[in-house]
Amino acid sequence: MTLDRTTTIDGLLPTDLRRDFPYLDQELNGHPLAYLDSGATAQRPIAVLDAERAYLEHANAAVHRGASTLVGTSTTAFEEARETVARFVGAGSREIVWASNATDAINMVALGMADASAGIGGPETEIFRLGAGDEIVVTEAEHHADLIPWQRLAAKTGATLRFIPVNDHGTWSIDDAASVIGPRTRLVAFGHVSNVTGFLAPAAEVVELAHRHDALVMLDACQSVPHRPVDFAELGVDFAAFSAHKMLGPTGIGVLYGREHLLDALPPARTGGSTITTVTMESASFLPAPQRFEAGTQPVSQAIALAEAVRYLDGLGMQRVHAHEEALAGLLVDETSRVAGVRLVGPPPGSPRAALVSVDVPGVHAHDVGQFLDSQGIAVRVGHHCAQPLHRRLGLRATTRASAYVYTTADEVRRFAAALAEVRGFFGVGA
Amino acid sequence: MSDLSGLYQELILDHSRRRLGDGELAEPHATHHELNPTCGDEITMGIRLDASGTVLDEIGWTGDGCSISMASASALTELAAGAELERVRELIDGFRTMMRSQGAGEADEELLGDAIAFHGVSKYVMRVKCAMLAWVALEACVAAASADDSRS
Numbered sequence: 400m401t402l403d404r405t406t407t408i409d410g411l412l413p414t415d416l417r418r419d420f421p422y423l424d425q426e427l428n429g430h431p432l433a434y435l436d437s438g439a440t441a442q443r444p445i446a447v448l449d450a451e452r453a454y455l456e457h458a459n460a461a462v463h464r465g466a467s468t469l470v471g472t473s474t475t476a477f478e479e480a481r482e483t484v485a486r487f488v489g490a491g492s493r494e495i496v497w498a499s500n501a502t503d504a505i506n507m508v509a510l511g512m513a514d515a516s517a518g519i520g521g522p523e524t525e526i527f528r529l530g531a532g533d534e535i536v537v538t539e540a541e542h543h544a545d546l547i548p549w550q551r552l553a554a555k556t557g558a559t560l561r562f563i564p565v566n567d568h569g570t571w572s573i574d575d576a577a578s579v580i581g582p583r584t585r586l587v588a589f590g591h592v593s594n595v596t597g598f599l600a601p602a603a604e605v606v607e608l609a610h611r612h613d614a615l616v617m618l619d620a621c622q623s624v625p626h627r628p629v630d631f632a633e634l635g636v637d638f639a640a641f642s643a644h645k646m647l648g649p650t651g652i653g654v655l656y657g658r659e660h661l662l663d664a665l666p667p668a669r670t671g672g673s674t675i676t677t678v679t680m681e682s683a684s685f686l687p688a689p690q691r692f693e694a695g696t697q698p699v700s701q702a703i704a705l706a707e708a709v710r711y712l713d714g715l716g717m718q719r720v721h722a723h724e725e726a727l728a729g730l731l732v733d734e735t736s737r738v739a740g741v742r743l744v745g746p747p748p749g750s751p752r753a754a755l756v757s758v759d760v761p762g763v764h765a766h767d768v769g770q771f772l773d774s775q776g777i778a779v780r781v782g783h784h785c786a787q788p789l790h791r792r793l794g795l796r797a798t799t800r801a802s803a804y805v806y807t808t809a810d811e812v813r814r815f816a817a818a819l820a821e822v823r824g825f826f827g828v829g830a
Numbered sequence: 831m832s833d834l835s836g837l838y839q840e841l842i843l844d845h846s847r848r849r850l851g852d853g854e855l856a857e858p859h860a861t862h863h864e865l866n867p868t869c870g871d872e873i874t875m876g877i878r879l880d881a882s883g884t885v886l887d888e889i890g891w892t893g894d895g896c897s898i899s900m901a902s903a904s905a906l907t908e909l910a911a912g913a914e915l916e917r918v919r920e921l922i923d924g925f926r927t928m929m930r931s932q933g934a935g936e937a938d939e940e941l942l943g944d945a946i947a948f949h950g951v952s953k954y955v956m957r958v959k960c961a962m963l964a965w966v967a968l969e970a971c972v973a974a975a976s977a978d979d980s981r982s
Contacts, residue, residue: 428833764896766869766960767838774834782869796870796894825834826897827843 411723412715417806419444419711430776433811438594438622438755438802439780440644443708447647450707451700462699463673463690477699480706481689484654487709488620488639489630494662496655496689497697501621502544504640504655505588507692508617509548510668512586516556523664526615529556534583536614538563538571538600539792540593543785545619549588558585569793570598570746576605584614591623591639595786595798596745597728597752599623606635615661621645625712625804626753627721631656643701647805648708652701655692662688669694712805720805724754727803727812731756734816735801740829741819744793755802757784758819762828765797771825772799775818777811837954838897841905841947846897851907855890859978862970866959871895873903875967879915879975886910886918886972896960898951903964905945915972922969929958 417423422442425432434442454476460469462477478492485492498504514520515527529535535549539562553560563579565571570593580587587609592599602618609616618639623629625646631639639656643649657665667674667685671694675683685691712720732748735741735756742759746752760768769781780800783790790796801815823829855861858876865872873893880887889911891903906925910918924941925948931937933953937946951961 764871766871766896766898766957770837770954770957771834787870790870826838827847 411719411726412805414808416444416715417808419446420806421445423806427776427778428774433777433814435801435803435807435811435815436778436780437645437804437807438800440650441625441647441804442806443647443649443704444711446711447649447704447707451649451704454700454703459700462697473699477697477702480702483706483709484702487713488624488641488654488656489632490656491659493659493688494631494656496657496662496692497702498640498653498655499651499698500644500653501619501640501642502653504653505545505617505619506548507655507668508638508657508665509552511665513552513555514666514668516552520664520666524666526661527665529553529558529585531557532583533558533585534561534581535559536561536563536576536579536584536587538576538589539565540569540571540596540598540786540789541588541590542594542619542621543787545588545590545617546788549586559583563589565789565792567793568598568746569593569596569744569789570750571600573601573604573608576601577608580605580608580612580614582612584609584612586615586617588617588619590619590621591629592626592753593745593786593789594622594755595757595784595789595800597622597755597757598746599751599753602634602636610635620656622753622755626724628717637661643705643708646705646708647711648705649698649701652698652705654705657688659688662692665692667691667694671695715805723805724803725751727807727809728752728754730809730812731801731803731815734812735819738816738820740823744795744798754804754807755800757798757800759795759798760819760822760828763822763826765799767826768799768819768822771822772815772818775814777801777815777818779815836950837957839947839950841944842901842951843897845901845904845908848904849900850904851889851891851911852893852904853890854892855888858890858971860971860975862967862974864963864967864970866895866899866963868959869896871899871960871963873899873964873967875903875964875971877968877971877975883975884916885914886912889968891964891967893964895963896957898948898957898960899963902948902961905948906964906968909943909945910968915976918968918972922965922972925965926962928952929961 420442460473462474482492485495512527515524516529615637618636620639620641624641642653674694765781855876861876863874875891878888889907928937929952931952937949
C-alpha cells in the first residue's frame with residue numbers, strides 16, 4: 400500500500416483510510432456508527448477482503464499436497480504469507496504456526512506440555528514435563544483463554560497453578576511477579592496488554608526473571624500485536640499467541656509463535672495428515688515445526704488475507720499506529736474520567752495504557768449502559784470480557800468497554816463520553 | 831430515544847427499582863440458581879407451596895444483574911406469588927412465548943397483565959436471556975417442588 404495521503408485524523412494517520420473500511424460507513428439506530436469494539440473484533444479493509452477473494456479466484460489449490468503446478472502456486476502463496484507474518488513480529492518463518500485462533504494457539508502449548516508430561520516424545524520434551532511440585536504462574540488479570548488451558552494442564556500433571564496478584568486498578572508490577580515466580584516455576588503465562596484494563600505488562604522484565612529460574616514464558620499478545628510494534632525475539636518470550644481478526648484480518652486463523660528449538664520439541668497436540676515423516680501401523684514420527692502442528696487442511700485463504708492485513712498495517716507503519724492509539728488512549732481517559740459517577744478501571748490517568756477503557760457506572764448494569772450507547776449508534780463491548788476473576792477482584796461483575804483502532808476518530812471517543820454522561824439520568828440513578 | 835423507550839418501558843424501570851420478592855426465602859420447598867454466562871447475571875430463586883401443594887404461596891429471590899433481568903424477577907413475583915401451580919406453568923409458558931416473538935404480534939395481556947411491557951424486550955435478541963433468567967429459575971423450582979413427594 401502506498402501512503403501519499405496528507406490529511407490525518409490526529410496528525411498521525413490518514414483520515415481517508417476510513418474509506419478502506421466499508422463497514423464503518425453505516426448507521427446504527429439512526430446515528431452514524433461509532434465502532435468502538437475493535438478489541439473484540441476489528442473491521443477489515445477492502446485490500447484484505449480483495450486479497451482473500453483474489454487467492455480463491457486465481458490461486459486456490461491443496462497446499463503441501465501433491466506435486467502439480469497449481470499446488471506449487473498455492474503452497475508458495477501460503478508460505479509467503481507465513482514469512483510476511485513472521486517478519487511482522489520479529490520471528491523466523493519456522494517459528495510461526497497457524498492455529499484456528501489465539502485460544503487454539505495457547506491450547507497447543509498447554510496440550511503439548513500435557514502430552515510431554517504423560518511421557519509422549521523423547522528426551523527433547525524434558526523441558527515441557529510437569530509434575531507435582533512444579534508451578535505454572537499466570538496473573539489474576541488473564542483472559543479466560545490464557546487461564547483455563549493452564550488450569551487444565553495443572554490438573555492433568557499435578558502441577559500447581561499460582562497467580563501474580565493485581566492491585567485495585569487491576570494492574571501488576573514486576574515486583575508482584577517476583578513475589579510468585581521462583582525456582583519451582585516452570586511456565587509463566589500472561590497477557591501483554593490486558594483486554595480489560597489496557598495495562599501494558601512489563602514483558603521483558605518478566606522474561607528475564609522467568610528465564611533466571613529456567614521457566615518458559617508464554618505471552619498472550621492478542622491486544623498488543625495489532626496495536627504496537629512487537630518483536631518476540633527482542634522480548635525473549637518462548638511462546639506467544641495472537642489472533643488475525645483483531646488486526647484487520649479474517650476470523651478462523653490465529654498464530655502460535657514459538658522459538659524454533661522449542662517448537663521442534665513440543666509434542667503436537669493434534670495429529671494427522673501432513674505433520675509426519677514416517678508412519679507405520681504402530682507409530683508416527685513428526686516433521687519439524689511448523690508442519691508438525693498443522694494437521695489437516697489449513698485456513699489457507701485466511702492466511703493469505705492475514706498477510707495482506709499485515710502489509711496494510713506495515714503500510715501505515717506500526718510506530719504511527721501506536722502513536723495514533725496513544726493519542727486516543729489519552730483522550731479516552733481524559734473524556735471518560737471527566738464523566739461524573741463513572742468508575743474507570745485500569746491504570747490511573749497519567750499512566751500508560753492501550754487505547755481501550757472499561758468503565759463501571761454504579762447503579763447501572765453494563766448491559767444497560769451498552770444498550771443506551773447502542774441506541775446512540777455507539778458500539779461497545781459489555782460483560783466480563785472473558786475475565787471473570789479480574790472483575791471479581793475489582794469488585795465488579797461486568798463493565799462497559801470502548802476500544803479503538805487505526806480507524807477510530809477523536810470525535811467517536813467524544814461521542815462515547817458524551818453518551819456515557821447521559822446514562823445515569825436515563826436510568827434514574829444518582830442526582 | 832423513542833426507540834430505546836420501547837425496551838425500557840417505565841414499568842420495567844419501576845420494577846427494576848422495586849424488586850418485588852427480593853430476599854432469601856426461609857425454608858423453601860425448592861430453590862434454583864440460574865446464571866447467564868455471557869454477562870454473569872445470576873439469580874437464586876426459592877419458592878414455598880401451600881399445605882395442599884397446589885398453590886405457589888411465596889417467592890423469594892436474590893440476584894444481581896441488569897435492569898431487565900431484575901425487573902423481570904420482580905414482575906414474575908407480582909404475577910406468580912399466590913397463584914395455583916397450574917396457573918404458574920401457564921404464566922411461564924406465556925412469558926416464554928412472548929419473549930420468543932421477536933416483537934411480532936400482540937402479547938397476551940389477559941394472562942400476563944402488566945408484564946406485557948416485556949414484549950418490547952423480545953425485539954432485542956441479545957436481551958431475551960436477561961428477561962428469561964428469573965422465569966427459567968422459577969420453572970426449575972416448580973418442577974423440583976412438584977416432583978418432591980417428601981413434602982408434607
